Amino acid sequence: MSVKVVRNSKFRHVFGQPQKKENCYDNIRITKSSWDSTFCCVNPKFLAIITEAAGGGAFLVMSIDKVGRVDRDVPLVVGHKATVLDIAWCPHNDNLIASASEDCTIKVWEIPDGGLSKNLTDCVADLVAHQRRVGVINWHPSAHLVLLSAGSDNKIFIWNVATAEIFTEISIHTDTIYSAVWNYNGSLIVTSCKDKMLRLFDPRTGKLLKDGKGHTATKPMRALFMKDGRIFTTGFSRTGERQYALYDGESLECLIMEELDNSNGLLFPFYDEDTNMIYLCGKGDSAIRYFEYTSESPYIHYLNTHQSSDPQRGMGWMTKRGLNVNNCEISKFYKLHNSGLCEVITMTVPRKSELFQEDLYPDTAAQQAAISAEEWFTGKDADPVMMSLKDVFLANQSQKEQKSGGSVLRQASRRIAEMGKPGQRDSANSEIQSASMSRLNMSSLKPPLSNPSNSNTPSHEPSPQPQGTNGNSNASYTSLELFESMKKELDELKALVEKQEKRIEDLEKKMVDKSNNEVN
Numbered sequence: 001m002s003v004k005v006v007r008n009s010k011f012r013h014v015f016g017q018p019q020k021k022e023n024c025y026d027n028i029r030i031t032k033s034s035w036d037s038t039f040c041c042v043n044p045k046f047l048a049i050i051t052e053a054a055g056g057g058a059f060l061v062m063s064i065d066k067v068g069r070v071d072r073d074v075p076l077v078v079g080h081k082a083t084v085l086d087i088a089w090c091p092h093n094d095n096l097i098a099s100a101s102e103d104c105t106i107k108v109w110e111i112p113d114g115g116l117s118k119n120l121t122d123c124v125a126d127l128v129a130h131q132r133r134v135g136v137i138n139w140h141p142s143a144h145l146v147l148l149s150a151g152s153d154n155k156i157f158i159w160n161v162a163t164a165e166i167f168t169e170i171s172i173h174t175d176t177i178y179s180a181v182w183n184y185n186g187s188l189i190v191t192s193c194k195d196k197m198l199r200l201f202d203p204r205t206g207k208l209l210k211d212g213k214g215h216t217a218t219k220p221m222r223a224l225f226m227k228d229g230r231i232f233t234t235g236f237s238r239t240g241e242r243q244y245a246l247y248d249g250e251s252l253e254c255l256i257m258e259e260l261d262n263s264n265g266l267l268f269p270f271y272d273e274d275t276n277m278i279y280l281c282g283k284g285d286s287a288i289r290y291f292e293y294t295s296e297s298p299y300i301h302y303l304n305t306h307q308s309s310d311p312q313r314g315m316g317w318m319t320k321r322g323l324n325v326n327n328c329e330i331s332k333f334y335k336l337h338n339s340g341l342c343e344v345i346t347m348t349v350p351r352k353s354e355l356f357q358e359d360l361y362p363d364t365a366a367q368q369a370a371i372s373a374e375e376w377f378t379g380k381d382a383d384p385v386m387m388s389l390k391d392v393f394l395a396n397q398s399q400k401e402q403k404s405g406g407s408v409l410r411q412a413s414r415r416i417a418e419m420g421k422p423g424q425r426d427s428a429n430s431e432i433q434s435a436s437m438s439r440l441n442m443s444s445l446k447p448p449l450s451n452p453s454n455s456n457t458p459s460h461e462p463s464p465q466p467q468g469t470n471g472n473s474n475a476s477y478t479s480l481e482l483f484e485s486m487k488k489e490l491d492e493l494k495a496l497v498e499k500q501e502k503r504i505e506d507l508e509k510k511m512v513d514k515s516n517n518e519v520n
Contacts, residue, residue, distance in 0.1 A: 016306030025342035027070045035085045036220045036266045039314030044322035045094040050084045057084040057101045063115040075116035085135045092369040100134035140186045142384045143376035144369035150177040160373045170206040183225040187381045192221040212252030220266045227273045234267035270317045281315045320364040325389050326396045361389045
């Protein structure tokens with residue numbers, strides 16, 4: 001008897017949630033180009049979409065918060081003389097975007113804060129070297145202003161954008177280059193080609209380090225590096241089935257290859273280096289499949305599929321810095337519809353706790369570059385600079401409570417739960433005490449009525465004393481007692497909250513274990 005074992009994973013219950021139409025972007029003239037590109041890129045500040053343009057190439061750039069219907073005369077970036085094929089935001093400057101076009105050029109643009117107020121025609125860098133259209137561009141993950149470009153002239157150039165100079169030229173390919181990407185620290189690049197080959201290069205010297213066979217069809221094949229150096233690809237079999245595969249990062253030996261379906265749309269892979277999740281979005285599909293990658297066989301574990309009714313023409317993917325970590329978002333997609341709608345789809349892990357989820361949000365790549373272009377060109381490698389998303393969580397939580405009228409007492413209590421240092425706890429305790437005192441009606445801080453059984457004590461309340469006198473010593477003593485009582489009660493309440501949070505976590509863990517045992 002075979003027993004189906006459900007693999008335990010914190011991402012088992014990830015679900016996709018499309019946003020309401022008023023929180024999306026509509027009435028966009030999305031490009032009708034047949035080039036295999038995502039046509040969209042996004043960062044925490046801006047959304048960029050390649051648009052249809054007569055007599056040249058253009059793309060739309062707008063602030064990420066300007067949702068709703070887009071005006072027909074919205075300002076565009078219109079510097080190219082032919083159709084724009086690919087766009088990419090600089091990972092180290094949210095205002096810089098590079099574009100590649102059929103006019104054989106790559107241009108770099110600086111977008112002002114707040115978005116465009118008129119058409120942008122002047123670029124900050126014009127990179128001219130390719131003899132045919134340029135369809136692939138990729139920024140270096142850790143070096144400042146280093147850009148890779150691949151064109152239909154079968155050449156790859158590594159650019160120093162600051163000086164508009166070519167550092168490396170790679171001209172080994174004999175056919176169309178489908179993709180060219182950096183590894184985690186930018187010390188290697190891998191390419192996929194129409195000749196069905198994968199190639200590994202040293203980007204500084206242009207030397208071919210290794211080549212190997214990829215998918216067996218001549219249809220488009222995409223490749224990307226995993227964080228540990230292995231290579232993940234999507235492509236087609238000789239009989240037309242869509243496939244994904246994993247290769248060793250040194251020998252290019254195929255470790256696993258799986259078939260998905262018989263559709264003919266290219267699969268765009270998106271890889272989250274922090275959570276090791278892979279998302280596959282097929283061109284013309286209405287589904288987003290997501291998987292989890294592990295270093296042990298069988299390596300790629302299917303999680304779930306987000307299904308919708310409308311096919312996708314393109315897809316943008318938000319970086320971790322632009323996610324709502326307070327709602328446990330682990331990914332956000334910007335799906336382009338043929339109708340001109342850009343639909344926002346969030347991928348969320350359901351969690352009951354309102355605290356920061358450290359297991360979902362390990363340190364992620366920051367906006368700061370690790371090294372300069374000159375340092376990288378001279379042979380220095382560096383991993384991306386990392387940042388914690390906990391500060392983003394606390395800032396969002398504070399803004400949310402201010403907008404919703406949350407009490408100072410609740411904010412200070414949550415700060416105690418988030419802070420681990422004794423000094424920070426003392427500060428939060430002071431906030432709780434101050435907040436509690438401010439909420440009391442000071443008129444209640446009067447001495448209690450005297451005991452009727454004591455005939456020597458007057459039964460009336462003491463008359464009010466002027467401020468600054470010493471006539472209210474009994475009231476002061478009673479106020480101090482009440483304050484101490486309140487402080488003790490608040491300390492007990494704080495301990496109870498912390499105890500219940502621990503109990504909830506234990507119960508959730510027991511429920512998961514019990515569910516796994518029942519399935520087994």
